[in-house]
Amino acid sequence: MFWADKISRELKERGLPLEWVDDMKTPSGKIHIGSLRGVVIHDLIYKALKEHNVNVKYTYIFDNHDPMDDLPVYLPKEKFEQYLGMPLYKIPSPVDGYSSYAEYYAKDFQNVFNAIGCNPEILWTTDLYKSRKMNDLIKESLDRKDEIKTIYEEMYKKTLPSEWYPFQIYCTNCGKVSTTQVAGWDGAEVTFTCYIDRLKWAKGCGFSGKVSPFSDEKEIRGKLPWKIEWPAKWKVLGITVEGAGKDHMSAGGSHDLATLICERIFKYTVPYPIAYEFFLVGGKKMSSSKGRGFSASEMLEILPPEILRFIMVKTRVNQAIDFDPSGSETIPNLFDEYQEAADNYFEKKNEDLARIFELSQIDKIEKPPAVRFKTLAQWVQMPNMEQEIKKEGLEKWAKYARVWVDEYAPESERFLVQEKLPDQTKNLSAKQKEYLKKLSDMLDNTKNAEELQAEIYNLSKDMNIPSKDVFSAIYIALLGKDHGPKAAWLLQSLDKEFIKKRLQDASV
Template sequence: MFWADKIAADAQGYQVVNDSKTPSGRVHVGSLRGVVIHDVIYRALKHARKPVKFLYGVDDYDALDTVPKYLEQETFAPYLGFPICNVPSPAEGASDYAKYFIGEFFEVFEYLGIKPETYFLRDLYRSGKLNSHIDTFLKNAHLVREVYKEVSKADRPNNWYPFQVVCENCGKIATTVTTDYNGSEVFYTCNPDATNYTKGCGHSGWVSPFNGNGKLPWKVEWVAKWDVVGVTIEMAGKDHSQKGGSRDVANAISRKVLQKQPPFHSPYEFILVNGTKMSSSKGVGSSAKEIAALLPPELLRFLMLRTQPRTVINFVPNYETITRLFRDYDTLINKYSNSPELTEELMPLFYAQLGDDIQTFQPFDFSTLISLLQVPRLNIQEEVVQRSQQPLTEYDQQIVNQRIAAAQQWLQDYADEEEKLVLYLEQVPERSNDLTEEQVNYLHKLAENLQNISNWEAEELQSLIFSTTKELQVQQATAFKALYLSFLNKERGPKAGGLFSYLEKSFVISRLQDVVALNQSKEKVEV
């Protein structure tokens, strides 16, 4: 049984699936994994006919702790330590910093067919919905301190209270320390040395902790949020799920202070880029918006779902990774087309769809599209029609157009120079005039064999290229190096059979003959 369907099968009663994010900068594709995982759990519960609601919270009362490198440092540095909902928007179209960056992320939700009910922490605080929980945690501050000590070995002073005031003087929330509570007001100090990224102003005084005047520390806030919105299922990333980590602390606070069982939880792994965990505030990796601009929505969902949640995804949008992603997706589409029964193997494909149906199509190889787009003077649409095994339906054409756009985007933004196909059509490449005798003999023989081929198709050409290496007992690597140097001026390239199939037969044979002649004339000069 697929992992999400198992969670759904075990769930009893009304379920509230919740996920959340602090929009401290551009939201990176890594954060999408949790979103898609929770969306699939929600869908699995619906398919199991269990009553369910899907919520997504915006933790916008958290402090701005870093100015991302892509923003003006001078403009935003004065707001370090402020609640991010109180920081100005980087551009027009949003009322504040938090809504600007979460707005970008929500556009990606829509693109992926993800439709949770959303809520903002500022509204829960300012409307008073968290007031009773703030009071409970302040009155039981000793229990919260005990949990920190027992679970995460973190010592809190006896006068530490789980609350951070928005300083009435300077507006910062990261720098305030609460040291007393009299049942209606807290005493706080805006400590100049509270953090290493901004300084408090030194102000102190008594203030009501209610109606948005401050916030709970996030591990305590997590518990309050679960109770207020009724969360029953919330997964968490590996960093929060380690022994003694954030989730363990929150679970213990829920049990010890509220006497309530925490929501169902199972950890999931990160998405890495070149082995580095992505960070919103540091701008490391690719944003969710950028990756959504590259991949069709079903492929982006599939990227998240073809791997078990507890397995790391290392997404590097290079040629090998992206072509394999499309190839794996197409393999499952073909399997479903041949036998439309939802086996466990096909469940990632099923949950990758934006709706509840798998709409099959005639797959067109993505790596071939990347190559075709780089052949000069080629009409890509006509070439796809000619190369397709059957006439394209309207939906087939829609998918092809989507993939052409993805291939163009990849070539523009992600392809290394080594991965780009630069065909030398007008002249013989410089590096092809220094081939070995063995390579020259191979090209000569291949030109002869190509004269006799009747079907100028990629697979047949590839077979002939291989059979010629066996005929002359030439190492394949040696032969292919000669071919790529003859057409691309570099030692590597796409499948040679595919490359030849994009070109006129007469041109390919003529080029091989020219390279052979060039090398033979060079040998005569040397003699």
């Protein structure tokens, strides 16, 4: 049974009036492909619950109030360095047309997960604070700061300063949050200082003041530290299912701390947890700010939506995905796997593969093309193959085959019909040259590629020439290398008079 179906059955048995599935992300820059795995995992659970007739909703929270704590390498330092320490929703967008930095990168990511069939309701953490829903838990956290401090110290085996408070205030003078520190709480207001040199990477303004920590529709005053804010959001929204990557879910990780705060301070049942492995690119974990790895939107440029979704659907949650598009067979093999899963679905064979294919679909279930990706990659390199590509329903995949050929295919998979007779034809044997002349003479009598391919083999038998010598002669004459795509299809894609002359010239 598919893992999401097992979880949905388990959740159905507990009989909650509503299962609320949630995931979240800070839009601190281009959101990498690894974060997309969480979106798909939660989407699969949501859809499995719906299929099992469970009342369920699925939300995705963008933590747009978090500070910019690092400057992405792809942004100009002279423009954005000044915003380090500021909440993301207060930073201007790097592109016109968006209300903020946070909205721009959030929408970029949302466009990708919508494209691969994930459509959660979008929530913004700023709205949670403005709605005043967080205020009661902010007060409770400040009132019980010593208990929370004890939980931190139990978990991390280190002593926190006596003046530590579980709240991050927005400076009322400069607007930064990373540079502030709360020093007191009287039950109604916090006292704070915005330190100029507290951090190496962000400058505060030196202002000290006293202000209410409670936000309203007009103004956000500050935020809970995220390890406290995480369980606060669980309670405020009523979340019942939420997973996270293994870095958060490992023993002693942030989820363990959030669990203790959720249970001891907020008295709320911890949502059903799902720990999932990383999505690696070439064996490396990715970073939004460091510019390492593929962003989610960049991955959609090299893979169609259903194939990108398929990568994550087919992989067990406790198994890392290591996807390296530069591997010579990575992308072709992925398309082959998808076609195999489709065969199992339509021919009602392996149930697990069939289910994986079913859950990889974006909208309605569609049968993929039968032509292998590697064959298509050859076709897009041949002239005059547009009609064949259209006939086989391959226009959509052809775009990605072209990208693979141009960006990732090994040299052995790339070819170009040479405008002039390649010098390598001088090294052909007399038998090979004789074969090319006879092949040129018989081109007028063939009707289609299948017939021509058969004739190529028949002629090699008649002349007692090994087929590998025959094909290498054809490829050398046309491509200047001893290998290439299916010879008949290559010949059929080219102008007949050009082919006849080229074979004649090579036979001399």
